[in-house]
Amino acid sequence: MGCGATKSNELQAALLIQRWYRQYVARLEMRRRCTWHIFQSIEYAGEQDQIKLYNFFGYLMDHFTPANSERNLISHIFRENEICRDIEWERYFCYKNIEVPELYSGPHLSFPLTVSNVADLVEAFKNKQQLHTRYVLQLLLESWKLLRMLPNINQVSTCQTKEITICGDLHGHLEDLLLVFYKNGMPSVEKSYVFNGDFVDRGKDSIEILLILFAFMLLYPNNVHLNRGNHEDYIVNLRYGFTKEVLGKYRLHGKKILKLLQKIFSWLPLATVIDQKVLILHGGISDTTDLNIIAQADRHKVKSTSFLLIVDMLWSDPMPQDGCIPNEVRGGGCYWGPDVTEKVLRRHNLQLLIRSHECKQEGYEFCHNRKVLTIFSASNYYEVGSNRGAYIRLGPDLVPHFIQYQANRSTRELTLRQSVGETERSALRALREQLFAHKSDLLYAFQDYDTDNTGWISLKHWATAVEAVLRLGLPWRVLRSQLVTTTQDGMLDYQGWLRELPITEPKTESLLETMYKQRSNLETIFRIIDSDHSGLISFEEFRQTWKLLSSHLKMEISDEAILDMAVSIDFNKDGSIDINEFMEAFRLVDRTMNLPSEPNHTKTDE
């Protein structure tokens, strides 16, 4: 081979290369983690907005004494609160005169459901077929009837069913549910399941997941248990995609289906307890959580006396420190500490709390001295490659066993570099949107540091200012090289940088920016107003909505400015605004909500 010198050279060379490569991998890992943090903080900030919207509506309900014109709008928004008897609703939801045409090639259901019905259903969805409206309504009606009879807290025992499988958030990811069934087997009298909420929103097959879960629940009512998640809520659905999905897939009857689902969601049980020892619920607990009180509540009533307790169960997150504080990040529920876990578990003689609600990279995570377990079943939640999903198997010994997976086989074949790249691009795009939305505030903050008015600030000040304005708690210094590409001697031309951010060229800059910031809220309100789901709202409705929202935000907007804006948005010049076009102007079409368009799709399933 070589002499001693060559051997030592080779050794040195190898050492160098290894040192270099490990550094490269570490940088990638850091970027992957940052990307994660970006998605998570933006998601939670969005939820915060959502709760603020709720509070806005609550505020309107309690305090508003509107002038005539606004009174109509508000009662319009709140007409959902009309009280009808269930039997009248059953008549409204009647499916009997909806015929199934011969051309329909999807699954046919008969009631009571049989095993082969449900197997057919799963198979059909696997093959991207859609269930006919008639069967959808029938299935949902039966589910509603069953759910109304269930208690707030399901009590389950392993002596009947031996092993129980627990799944976390699915969020419309049908491929993950199918993967779980493939690996673990479908529900049956021998195979019990608990599905811990958040079945819908974000993913594109939310309705299919619901139909499968309800079908199994009807088939095996003692073996399939569903807990409500914070996304089983019609207002959340307006924002996060489920409403859009249903209206897109069921153009004629979507509205009816959504209305029925609204009722069904409110009747979903709040928790499941196994062997009186393991508590399973979607979000978590607070220091006031008392299962005896919750068991008595009227869970389906919007303003039940235990409303706050229920919100806590669906929205809370654990924290490492002792105590219990309001969850300001999400805007609802609380953060609870290990001492609260201890207290509540002891109060009810429990040994473990299983919850979901938070995406975890490995699909599951323990905390609070292994007394709290988070389980999340939607893999690739933020982006392809972002995380694995997992489910739990629990036997009579009540020791959890985990099975992890990741849908999308090709993910595993991507190199670390490739999967980080895709996800990161996506996260940075979302982050730039956030930055753009706060342009004016950022400008003020930068100018504060630029006391000599040179147009330049240091990167250090850039990082501090951005955090002060956006408050996302992100590692801006770590992210800097991805967001700021042109600097000179460690200084940044901030106006140039801000100019490069925007997606559209705004005319009336600050009004557009504000609208952009509020776009999710706006869309939600628009869709509530658009009661016949036509996708159109009138100028007047647009004007009133914006006026209400801006007064709530304590902003001054002249009627003229609003009208100008409305006219410029009316792309068709027909006096009404197409919501989709409006949102499109902000390039809001989220890739996860792109419904598949089948080329030769004949509408036989409506």
Added chain:
Amino acid sequence: MADKESAEAVISEIHRRIAEAFNVFDNESSKSVDVREVGTIIRSLGCFPSEAELHEMIAEVEEEEPTGYIRFEKFLPAMTKVLMERKFRPIPKDVLIQAFEVLDQEKKGYLEAEELKKYMTQEGEPFSQDEVEEMLSAALDNKENVIFYKDLVSKMTFEDL
């Protein structure tokens, strides 16, 4: 145009950089991270330590009775020192290429997959199976099944995924 910064300001900015990198891995805001992540944190701050140097540093910041976690309190001063003293400097591109050329005995301009694998898993501070597989999948030119190391170095040094 550059600010005339006091030593204090420089150090406080370094502290903030270190804190940010640390917090990315501190999932529960417990002011401590898993010891297995410390290497990633140090490297992400621009340092190129060898495994031996890394272990030395970890030994420095570990608790007397190792808990498997490194506390920020101990990590911060040690890391500040590393950055101030500019320890574990980056490897210049040409030095790196020279290293590859040493392994490329026949001066072909490329390395066969098996060749690189052998060196990486048998020499120096050996890679694990996973590490070498990952490196190969990123480095391998699929059409020719070899590694053009000059291209590789360019690709991975000025990274814009």
